[in-house]
Amino acid sequence: MRLFDTPLEPARLQRNSDDFAAVKLIAESGNDHSVLMLNLNRYTPDAGFPNRGAYHEYITGLGPFLEGAGAKLLWRFPVFGQAVGDQRIDEIIACWYPLHRNFLELYQAPGAAENFRRKSVCVEYAVIHRCPGNRPPFAP
Numbered sequence: 001m002r003l004f005d006t007p008l009e010p011a012r013l014q015r016n017s018d019d020f021a022a023v024k025l026i027a028e029s030g031n032d033h034s035v036l037m038l039n040l041n042r043y044t045p046d047a048g049f050p051n052r053g054a055y056h057e058y059i060t061g062l063g064p065f066l067e068g069a070g071a072k073l074l075w076r077f078p079v080f081g082q083a084v085g086d087q088r089i090d091e092i093i094a095c096w097y098p099l100h101r102n103f104l105e106l107y108q109a110p111g112a113a114e115n116f117r118r119k120s121v122c123v124e125y126a127v128i129h130r131c132p133g134n135r136p137p138f139a140p
Helices: 017-028 053-068 100-108 112-122
Strands: 035-043 072-078 091-097 123-132
Touching: 017 100, 035 100, 053 072, 053 112, 091 100, 100 112, 112 123
Parallel strands: none
Antiparallel strands: 035 091, 035 123, 072 091
16 A cells, blocks of 8 residues: 555545645655644534534544654644635644655554544544745744
């Protein structure tokens, strides 16, 4: 099985094949480096967001799971609304990986099946943006 061909994620969370291929190229390049994955999640109505039920199980297990895989949950923020556009998001989560390879290997990390099971129960829609992980964000 290739690193990014895994049945762990629900079918409704569509991967961008081109970007996954780019991540794989970086991971295999010999010039791999850190990456920040910015997750924009919308939760199912029954998930219990922001602090109970399936969401609570997912989010309390996410930090320890990422740390066990060599990554880190940096921060998360609820989204109160959207002034422009029509993409409804409930929460933004920033996850840092020391290498792109760590992101790809996440699917084989200890606890992956349980993490992705929890995710599949409560995440209705997700977009993950790949950002530089080796420098702080722009500041005014």
